[in-house]
Amino acid sequence: DAMNPTASPIRRLVIVGGGTAGWMVAAGLAKCLGRQYEIRLVESEEIGTVGVGEATIPTLHFLHEILDLDEKEFIQATQATFKLGIRFENWRDVDQHYFHSFGHTGKGHWTAGFHHFWLEGRKRGLASDYGDYCLELRAALDNRFALLPDGGLNYAYHFDATLYGQYLRRFSEGLGVQRLEGKIVQVHTQGGEGGPGDITGLTLDSGVRVDGDFFIDCTGMRSLLLGQTLGVGYESWSQWLPCDSALAVQTASVGEPVPYTRSIAHPWGWQWRIPLQHRVGNGVVFSSRHVSEDEAKAALLANVQGEVLREPRVIKFTPGQRDVVWRRNVVAIGLASGFLEPLESTSIHLIQKGLTRLIELFPAEGICQTDIDEYNRQARESIEHIRDFIILHYHVTQRSDSAFWRQCRDMDVPAFLQHRIQLFRDSARFAPVAGDLFAENSWVQVMLGQGLQPRSHHPITRQMDNPALGDFLGGIRKDVARAVMKLPRHQQFIQQFCPAPRPAAAAEPPVLRLNPQ
Ligand code: FAD
Numbered sequence: 251d252a253m254n255p256t257a258s259p260i261r262r263l264v265i266v267g268g269g270t271a272g273w274m275v276a277a278g279l280a281k282c283l284g285r286q287y288e289i290r291l292v293e294s295e296e297i298g299t300v301g302v303g304e305a306t307i308p309t310l311h312f313l314h315e316i317l318d319l320d321e322k323e324f325i326q327a328t329q330a331t332f333k334l335g336i337r338f339e340n341w342r343d344v345d346q347h348y349f350h351s352f353g354h355t356g357k358g359h360w361t362a363g364f365h366h367f368w369l370e371g372r373k374r375g376l377a378s379d380y381g382d383y384c385l386e387l388r389a390a391l392d393n394r395f396a397l398l399p400d401g402g403l404n405y406a407y408h409f410d411a412t413l414y415g416q417y418l419r420r421f422s423e424g425l426g427v428q429r430l431e432g433k434i435v436q437v438h439t440q441g442g443e444g445g446p447g448d449i450t451g452l453t454l455d456s457g458v459r460v461d462g463d464f465f466i467d468c469t470g471m472r473s474l475l476l477g478q479t480l481g482v483g484y485e486s487w488s489q490w491l492p493c494d495s496a497l498a499v500q501t502a503s504v505g506e507p508v509p510y511t512r513s514i515a516h517p518w519g520w521q522w523r524i525p526l527q528h529r530v531g532n533g534v535v536f537s538s539r540h541v542s543e544d545e546a547k548a549a550l551l552a553n554v555q556g557e558v559l560r561e562p563r564v565i566k567f568t569p570g571q572r573d574v575v576w577r578r579n580v581v582a583i584g585l586a587s588g589f590l591e592p593l594e595s596t597s598i599h600l601i602q603k604g605l606t607r608l609i610e611l612f613p614a615e616g617i618c619q620t621d622i623d624e625y626n627r628q629a630r631e632s633i634e635h636i637r638d639f640i641i642l643h644y645h646v647t648q649r650s651d652s653a654f655w656r657q658c659r660d661m662d663v664p665a666f667l668q669h670r671i672q673l674f675r676d677s678a679r680f681a682p683v684a685g686d687l688f689a690e691n692s693w694v695q696v697m698l699g700q701g702l703q704p705r706s707h708h709p710i711t712r713q714m715d716n717p718a719l720g721d722f723l724g725g726i727r728k729d730v731a732r733a734v735m736k737l738p739r740h741q742q743f744i745q746q747f748c749p750a751p752r753p754a755a756a757a758e759p760p761v762l763r764l765n766p767q
Contacts, residue, residue, distance in 0.1 A: 268294075278609060291430070445480075467582040491591060517652035611625050
């Protein structure tokens with residue numbers, strides 16, 4: 251019964267699934283708790299992984315610190331490049347672009363963020379582009395990068411998702427995680443009142459049985475344990491996020507990798523471009539109600555450079571989250587728990603949060619319902635704020651060239667997001683939320699970038715006369731420009747610090763040859 255904690259202590263952990271989620275969880279649990287628990291991971295090569303998920307955000311450094319990974323070794327093992335943010339092209343309107351960078355823009359005051367001073371400066375003709383006051387942004391657009399001390403440049407990575415999984419697998423096995431290959435054909439549960447009780451074990455197609463006390467469901471969108479076996483429902487957010495399909499394709503690199511992700515809007519969705527050291531990840535995310543799969547595929551292939559290394563694959567999804575992500579002795583992490591489209595590269599971050607939250611709330615003396623409730627509360631709060639931030643990109647747009655964009659612009663959005671947008675529109679103020687992944691600088695960059703124009707800004711900015719405000723803004727802009735000039739080119743930095751070997755040629759020849767350049 252759900253109200254009674256399982257009295258028995260936990261000894262055997264079973265991670266079900268060996269995608270990015272499964273191996274991140276294996277690595278983290280083995281590193282932090284591996285001396286006390288037996289950890290096994292089951293995966294099926296025949297089923298395989300989703301095989302996408304290559305752009306990250308800077309929070310990943312925290313996981314790598316926990317695991318004590320060597321940065322250079324990790325980069326070389328995963329063909330990684332550096333990422334300073336995302337360039338949003340055609341989002342505000344066709345042919346209008348903006349950048350959402352990591353790091354900070356300018357310097358604020360306790361009364362008001364930097365953008366208030368910038369707005370005042372612009373009114374008086376003293377300010378240039380908002381991005382000129384951000385080092386990460388200028389460095390990205392100049393194609394420069396270096397590792398600077400003391401967080402001098404905030405960055406994340408682009409990497410090969412499959413290689414990342416293999417890297418974490420070696421790491422986890424080195425710490426004693428036992429991997430079992432096989433397809434799960436049956437899930438065993440205790441009898442419960444009015445439904446299945448705790449999960450006791452799994453039977454693989456080989457006949458092998460894997461028993462455990464605690465299960466982490468990392469089976470991807472199938473959600474084999476939490477969704478299928480325990481029957482936990484799924485809350486869809488498609489009323490706010492109309493895209494329900496993706497097509498992904500890899501191409502060979504034709505030029506130097508840029509240190510940012512590109513997100514290019516189309517009349518029915520958007521396209522990503524993620525450069526690795528020797529290849530590029532591309533894909534489109536689209537609404538199947540607004541464009542056919544064939545048309546989306548044609549638009550994708552018309553918009554990539556270099557040899558296409560594999561036929562595009564279609565992936566169907568429903569944006570949303572399971573009603574709860576922890577029930578009984580099962581916690582779902584990764585795609586098994588829910589899905590938000592990769593617009594702000596947040597899925598790997600959510601896996602990491604699921605993992606660190608699990609370690610923080612790990613059952614002390616058997617499973618306890620208040621721990622479960624707290625886990626579910628935190629999980630919901632963090633994904634809902636990210637969801638709202640993604641909805642913002644669609645909703646605040648000046649595009650009206652297609653039914654898709656008109657629908658996004660005219661839709662009702664969640665109440666708290668509506669408040670955040672209206673507050674910014676009225677007074678340029680930002681509504682902070684404790685623990686929110688995206689802080690003021692992210693929201694401001696996207697709100698301004700998508701074309702929101704605040705009607706007013708804080709009066710503190712008028713305490714400065716023209717020379718004072720001009721010096722303040724000019725000083726920051728010059729510091730940024732000077733710092734950018736000292737940075738090497740991104741490609742040159744990789745070449746010197748962490749060049750990865752060119753991967754062995756694929757067994758099959760490239761299937762298509764398009765847009766050579
Ligand atoms: P999967 O990779 O699907 O792994 C599931 C595992 O479960 C596999 O090992 C499978 O074999 C196993 N399994 C399932 N059923 C069984 C069974 N019956 N028996 C045995 N084993 C089983 N995230 C980002 O952070 N950045 C991005 O840029 C990004 N881009 C994305 C683009 C797209 C189009 C999509 C769809 C997702 C993207 N994501 C991105 C999300 C990211 O891909 C996932 O969060 C990540 O790959 C984790 O997937 P997973 O491990 O949960 O699932």
